[in-house]
Amino acid sequence: MIKETSSNASNRKFLRSVCRITGALEILSGRWKALVLIHISEGKNRFSLLKQVLPPVSDQVLGRQLRELEAEGLITKAIIAEVPVRVDYSLTDKGAAVLPILDELAEWYDKRGD
Amino acid sequence: MIKETSSNASNRKFLRSVCRITGALEILSGRWKALVLIHISEGKNRFSLLKQVLPPVSDQVLGRQLRELEAEGLITKAIIAEVPVRVDYSLTDKGAAVLPILDELAEWYDKRGD
DNA sequence: CGGTATCCTTTATGATACTG
């Protein structure tokens, strides 16, 4: 086995081991993840709806970010076995809890220009 | 950079905030940037001090992240023409203002595991 | 409809050598 170093270990796990802030930022660091959370909270809870309201993003990338958000426990998906299949995304309590903090970041960002 | 998705006027303020959130996360998205801000706030205000307290990071990468933080107006550098040269980094008001928000993110992160 | 598989491009990070 090859010895693990910080450069070949899992980036995610490494960043999380560094500190909680780094870990939190890593979870939100996907390019569209914050937007996805906000849009889901606004009722855009379907794959195709998200594609409509997000800036142009490929199926592949949107799917990956949704998978990662689900893996992090920020969203859940409910698969309804209709034809065609229907999937409803919704925020978990954890996902909802981060939105007010994101709002604070937005306010901070507004003031940055002075 | 993030294009607003037009739906209706009542969403406008909300959508602007979406863009600001994305912008704020972008500023903080560098791998070591949040850590750098925190360590500077704790008095680790020299290049070599930062190297000591951060996880292993190359000169090149640390230098780049410091440059970017300065460009974003989160830190300033004071160059003192001694021999050898001395540089003091410090937080701007903007840089200091984001730290409490990062703390909230850390608390949120702590609770994520249930 | 709601994705995944595959392949490609761009960006971020990293190692090393060198400089004022």
Place this chain on the structure above:
DNA sequence: CAGTATCATAAAGGATACCG
């Protein structure tokens, strides 16, 4: 001491095709 230049690698993002 405090970096930058150069080159290399890793990770993220994206285009396209296809599947249940």
